[in-house]
Structure formats: C-alpha cells, structure tokens
Amino acid sequence: MPIRTVAxxxxxxxxxxxxxxxxxxxLGIVTCVEGRSELTRLRAREVGFREARSYDExxxxxxxxxxxxxxxxxxxxxxxxxxxxxxxxxRPVYADCNAVAPQTVKRIEAMISEVGATFVDVGIIGPPxxxxxxxxxxxxxxxxxxxxxLGKYGLDVRKVGQKVGEASGLKMVFAASTKGTTxxxxxxxxxxRALGLEESLLKEYAxxxxxxxxxxxxxxxxxxxxxxxxxxxxxxxxxTFEAIGLTxxxxxxxADMYRFVGDTxxxxxxxxxxxxxxDAVLEALSRTLRGKAGVRDHKD
Amino acid sequence: MPIRTVAxxxxxxxxxxxxxxxxxxxLGIVTCVEGRSELTRLRAREVGFREARSYDExxxxxxxxxxxxxxxxxxxxxxxxxxxxxxxxxRPVYADCNAVAPQTVKRIEAMISEVGATFVDVGIIGPPxxxxxxxxxxxxxxxxxxxxxLGKYGLDVRKVGQKVGEASGLKMVFAASTKGTTxxxxxxxxxxRALGLEESLLKEYAxxxxxxxxxxxxxxxxxxxxxxxxxxxxxxxxxTFEAIGLTxxxxxxxADMYRFVGDTxxxxxxxxxxxxxxDAVLEALSRTLRGKAGVRDHKD
Numbered sequence: 001m002p003i004r005t006v007a008x009x010x011x012x013x014x015x016x017x018x019x020x021x022x023x024x025x026x027l028g029i030v031t032c033v034e035g036r037s038e039l040t041r042l043r044a045r046e047v048g049f050r051e052a053r054s055y056d057e058x059x060x061x062x063x064x065x066x067x068x069x070x071x072x073x074x075x076x077x078x079x080x081x082x083x084x085x086x087x088x089x090x091r092p093v094y095a096d097c098n099a100v101a102p103q104t105v106k107r108i109e110a111m112i113s114e115v116g117a118t119f120v121d122v123g124i125i126g127p128p129x130x131x132x133x134x135x136x137x138x139x140x141x142x143x144x145x146x147x148x149x150l151g152k153y154g155l156d157v158r159k160v161g162q163k164v165g166e167a168s169g170l171k172m173v174f175a176a177s178t179k180g181t182t183x184x185x186x187x188x189x190x191x192x193r194a195l196g197l198e199e200s201l202l203k204e205y206a207x208x209x210x211x212x213x214x215x216x217x218x219x220x221x222x223x224x225x226x227x228x229x230x231x232x233x234x235x236x237x238x239x240t241f242e243a244i245g246l247t248x249x250x251x252x253x254x255a256d257m258y259r260f261v262g263d264t265x266x267x268x269x270x271x272x273x274x275x276x277x278x279d280a281v282l283e284a285l286s287r288t289l290r291g292k293a294g295v296r297d298h299k300d
Numbered sequence: 301m302p303i304r305t306v307a308x309x310x311x312x313x314x315x316x317x318x319x320x321x322x323x324x325x326x327l328g329i330v331t332c333v334e335g336r337s338e339l340t341r342l343r344a345r346e347v348g349f350r351e352a353r354s355y356d357e358x359x360x361x362x363x364x365x366x367x368x369x370x371x372x373x374x375x376x377x378x379x380x381x382x383x384x385x386x387x388x389x390x391r392p393v394y395a396d397c398n399a400v401a402p403q404t405v406k407r408i409e410a411m412i413s414e415v416g417a418t419f420v421d422v423g424i425i426g427p428p429x430x431x432x433x434x435x436x437x438x439x440x441x442x443x444x445x446x447x448x449x450l451g452k453y454g455l456d457v458r459k460v461g462q463k464v465g466e467a468s469g470l471k472m473v474f475a476a477s478t479k480g481t482t483x484x485x486x487x488x489x490x491x492x493r494a495l496g497l498e499e500s501l502l503k504e505y506a507x508x509x510x511x512x513x514x515x516x517x518x519x520x521x522x523x524x525x526x527x528x529x530x531x532x533x534x535x536x537x538x539x540t541f542e543a544i545g546l547t548x549x550x551x552x553x554x555a556d557m558y559r560f561v562g563d564t565x566x567x568x569x570x571x572x573x574x575x576x577x578x579d580a581v582l583e584a585l586s587r588t589l590r591g592k593a594g595v596r597d598h599k600d
Contacts, residue, residue, distance in 0.1 A: 102495070125504060134507065134508070136504065136507070138500070160497070160500050161496070161500075165495075166495070166496070166497060166500075169491075169492075169495040169497050170492075170497045170500050170501060170504070172491075173488045173489075173491050173492040173495070173497060173501055174501060174504055176484065176487070176488040176491070177484075177485065177488050177501075177513065177516075178509075180484050180488070181481060181484060181485075181516075183550065184476065184477075184480050184481060184484060184550055185477065185481075187476070187541060187546055187547070187550060188473045188476040188477050188480070189473075190546065191469075191472075191473050191476070191540065191541055191544060191546055192469075192470075192473040194544050195402070195465075195466070195469045195473070195544065196461070196466070197460070197466060197469050197470045197473060200438070200460050200461075200466075200470050201470060201473055201474060201477075204425060204436065204470070204474055207434065207436070208434070209478075211511070211512075211515070212511075212512055212515045212516065213477065215511070215512045216481075216512065240491065241487060241491055244491060244494050244495065244589055245589045246487055246490065246491055246557075246560070246589065247487070247553045247556035247557060247560070248553070249549045249550070249552050249553030249556055250483065250484055250487060250549070250550050250553030250554060250556075250557070251553070252549050252553070253547045253548070253549030253550030253551070253552070253553055254550060256547035256549055256550075257546075257547060257550070260546070260547070289544055289545045289546065
C-alpha cells in the first residue's frame with residue numbers, strides 16, 4: 001500500500017518543518033489546528049498543510065499519523081487519536097515521534113494496539129530537517145514498513161530494531177549526552193561566575209582541556225530558547241534510567257536547570273532571533289541567582 | 301621565615317607523592333601514621349617521610365600543616381590538629397587541600413583561626429604531581445605566603461584570590477566539569493548497553509560528535525578505582541551549588557553513580573594495575589544492573 005497522506009499532531013517547530021519536507025516530496029499533509037494559536041495555523045498553511053476541522057477528519061484521511069509534541073503531551077495526543085479511531089473506524093499507522101521514556105512509549109503503544117492500529121516507535125535526533133541538514137528519524141517496532149516509506153520522501157529514516165522502546169531509548173541516551181551535558185556545564189559555569197571564579201576556571205581549561213570544554217560551552221547559547229521544552233524531556237530520561245536501576249537524580253537536576261533557565265526572560269527568545277552570547281547567558285543566569293539570599297550569604 | 305618542615309595528614313595517593321616531591325626538593329616531611337595501614341606506613345617511609353608518634357609531635361615540628369584526605373574527613377583532621385595546637389602551643393600555618401565546598405572550608409577556617417593559626421584554602425587540580433606532570437596547587441586567603449613558598453620546592457602553586465573559599469570553589473566547579481561529566485557519560489553508556497542500544501548510539505556519534513564523545517568516554521576507564529573517593533567530592537559540589545541557589549541534584553546523582561560503581565569489584569583495582577577497557581567497565585556495570593528487577597521488567 002503506497003503512502004499518500006500523513007496527519008501531523010501538532011505542528012510545532014519540528015512538525016512544521018517535517019511536514020514541509022514531506023509535502024515538497026509529494027505527500028499530502030493534514031493536521032488539526034483546533035485550539036492552536038493563529039501563528040501556528042498560518043505557518044502550517046504556509047508550508048502546505050491541509051487543515052482538518054477535527055481530529056476525526058484528519059485521522060480518517062491519513063495512512064500514517066505522526067505525534068510530534070512536547071514529551072508531556074504525548075499520551076494525551078494518543079488518547080485523542082484513539083477516540084477518533086473508534087469513532088471513524090479508520091486504522092492508520094500511528095508513529096510516536098516524541099522524546100519519551102521507553103516505558104512511556106510502551107504505554108502509548110498499548111493504547112494504540114488495543115484498537116488494532118499498527119504502532120511505530122520513533123526517536124528524532126538532530127535539528128528540524130532542512131535541505132542539507134542531517135536529522136535522523138530512528139524507528140523501531142515489529143512493523144515499521146509504512147514509517148520507513150518516509151525515507152523516499154526526503155527524510156533520513158533508520159531502523160534501530162524490532163522492539164517498541166528501542167527508538168525512544170536511543171533518543172533518551174543520546175539526549176542525556178547532549179542536553180544533559182549542556183545542563184551540567186551551564187550549571188558549573190553559572191556557579192563559577194557567581195563565585196567570581198570564571199576567569200580562573202577558563203585559565204585552567206586552557207592548560208589542557210580546551211577543545212572539549214570549548215565544544216561543550218559552545219552548545220549553551222542556543223539552549224535558553226529551547227529550555228522550557230527540555231524540562232519534560234530530561235524528566236523522561238530520568239524515568240528511563242530509573243526504570244533500569246540507575247539513579248534518576250542527574251537528569252532530574254538537568255530538568256531543574258532547564259526549569260531555572262526557562263523562568264528567565266532568556267527563554268522568551270525565538271529561533272528567528274540571533275542567539276545570545278555565552279557571556280550574556282551566564283550573566284543573566286548568575287544575576288538571577290544573585291537575587292536570591294544564598295549568594296549574598298556566600299559572598300559575605 | 302623560611303619553611304623547613306611540612307606535616308602531611310594523611311599520606312594517601314596525593315599526599316605521599318606531594319610529600320615525595322617536597323622532600324626531594326629539600327623540605328623535611330613529617331606525618332603521623334597512627335591508625336593507618338602497614339602499607340601506608342611503608343610507602344610514607346619509603347619516600348622519605350619522618351614518622352611522628354602523635355599529631356602533637358608532628359604539629360610541633362611543622363612550619364606548615366597540609367590536610368589531604370577524602371573530603372568527608374577534612375573537618376575531623378582539622379579538629380585533631382586544633383587539639384594539638386592547643387596542647388603544644390605550636391602555630392604552624394594550616395592549609396586545607398581537600399575537595400570540599402567553600403562553606404565547608406570556611407567552617408574549617410573558623411576552627412583554625414580561633415586558635416590563632418594562619419589558614420590557607422587550597423584546591424588541587426590534576427593527578428598526583430610527578431616529574432613532567434602539571435598538577436596545579438591553587439591557593440586563596442588573606443595570607444598565603446607560606447603556602448606559596450612551596451612553589452620553590454617543586455610544586456606549581458597559583459594564587460586564586462584573597463578570600464578563603466575561592467580555591468575550594470575553583471576545585472568544585474572544575475571537578476563538576478570533569479568528574480560530573482564522567483558520571484553522566486558513564487550512566488548513559490551503561491543505560492545504552494543495558495537497553496541494547498550502545499551500537500546505535502556509537503553510530504549516531506560517528507555522524508557528528510565523535511571528537512567530543514570519544515574524549516569524554518576516554519575518561520571512564522580510570523574512574524572505577526577512584527569512584528569511592530569521588531562520592532563525597534560530588535556531594536561537596538552539590539552543596540556548593542545549593543548554597544548559591546542552584547540545583548544540587550545533578551551532582552547528588554553523580555555521587556549516586558560513583559556509589560554504584562564503588563559497590564562493584566571494579567573499584568577494588570589499584571593505580572598500579574592497568575585500567576580496564578571501556579568495554580569491560582560498561583559490561584561489569586550493566587551486568588550489575590541486570591541483577592536488579594528493573595532491567596528484567598524492562599526487557600520483557
């Protein structure tokens with residue numbers, strides 16, 4: 001069965017660009033923007049999304065449904081789709097593309113399988129796909145055929161394995177290494193600045209660890225505008241680790257850091273503005289700290 | 301006043317090598333090995349330490365006392381020295397060289413200052429000093445003259461600032477960036493192996509992040525033999541961050557990781573044996589995990 005129409009819930013940064021690529025390669029893209037902002041509606045229309053009036057209408061047209069939302073919303077999107085499958089009798093393949101723990105995606109799989117639809121676990125690694133970019137769409141599950149078809153429509157699709165949970169698990173361990181490390185380095189650099197030790201620390205790095213430390217610091221400026229989204233992603237990684245008997249606290253702490261950054265005006269920045277400098281990020285965050293009693297006590 | 305005799309409490313890996321370097325450069329080194337193992341005694345004697353029968357006797361001979369112990373023992377060494385200062389009337393300069401939080405070192409400073417001895421805050425960055433190695437001895441405090449003298453006896457001494465807490469703070473933020481990052485990478489690589497995703501993860505790194513990820517993974521094999529010592533160091537960093545209003549959870553999680561590694565036979569290895577391979581470390585740790593219910597449930 002050739003794939004013709006893909007439903008995307010919901011068109012955020014990643015969803016819009018993904019839909020645009022698929023649409024440019026000849027697939028029909030449908031979404032339901034009910035309850036979404038006027039800006040989201042406009043962006044989706046601009047890149048060629050068809051607008052359905054309801055989830056039911058979108059699901060009924062689709063050969064494949066992609067769920068692409070902040071991690072915390074993944075189960076509720078699945079619930080809405082399950083209701084639409086019941087009501088419409090349609091049975092498109094359902095692919096959960098969210099940054100969630102393997103145990104979370106298995107709960108979602110159970111909901112989808114119960115109504116008799118095929119489920120695919122997907123983990124997206126990389127920025128929203130653009131010409132020349134190399135975003136990877138990892139998939140796993142007993143039947144990933146339909147999702148793998150997207151490889152013919154401009155996406156870099158790679159199969160991880162036969163089990164639901166593997167693609168999500170890969171996303172989790174990868175994001176721990178990138179976003180987890182960025183959280184840790186943000187924290188220690190903010191601490192260094194707050195304690196008046198940043199210059200000494202950077203001199204120390206210059207002695208022997210400059211390449212790695214520069215690379216890790218270089219990831220900080222583009223973080224604040226994404227920090228709010230990353231809170232629940234870090235919590236999903238913490239849950240992933242906890243489920244296999246590892247400590248959840250490092251990643252819970254990473255969630256704390258992104259919550260802290262997300263509560264500052266730095267996080268209001270959009271991807272259409274230039275990123276702030278590392279210096280500006282550290283200054284804003286350590287200034288926020290200085291507003292608290294702890295630092296004043298410490299500096300006495 | 302020229303410096304002639306240095307007391308070192310207690311001669312572990314770092315203390316023995318530091319004493320050896322100072323001794324080779326002409327300083328007298330005294331220690332009290334009361335209550336220490338026969339091996340420690342032998343090693344200390346071998347590298348030229350004089351053995352005092354008591355803290356009192358060692359302190360009475362010293363121009364400078366160095367406290368170099370696992371972080372959790374730093375306050376009790378200071379207590380013992382304070383008692384000896386009272387009993388002997390001696391007033392050597394006291395340098396706390398331990399990986400402790402600024403607030404911890406300030407509590408120790410208060411104890412030492414109360415008896416009228418000069419206090420120096422020291423943070424050691426790098427491996428035990430050897431010919432050709434570049435271990436840095438950062439110091440801070442209102443009067444660091446005597447400690448800085450050690451620069452003439454084979455140590456790389458650098459002044460951070462005038463305040464007690466700065467040298468320790470520098471050690472804390474630096475160790476967060478090295479040992480904190482190593483804890484995080486150990487955790488995610490163990491998770492990847494336990495979930496059967498290590499090969500996919502390494503392939504993903506090969507796409508774009510190979511230099512940094514290789515460098516960070518390369519630090520793991522020498523970690524297990526030091527993991528037990530690092531538990532309290534991570535807890536001191538967590539306390540450092542918490543005192544200025546940042547989350548302690550990432551570093552508490554790093555302490556959890558080193559506790560986990562420390563509970564395995566991997567941690568019994570000594571620095572005189574070759575380090576295990578990364579593969580052997582990950583295999584041993586993920587095997588330990590598999591002994592727990594969590595992973596079995598997950599793999600079902």
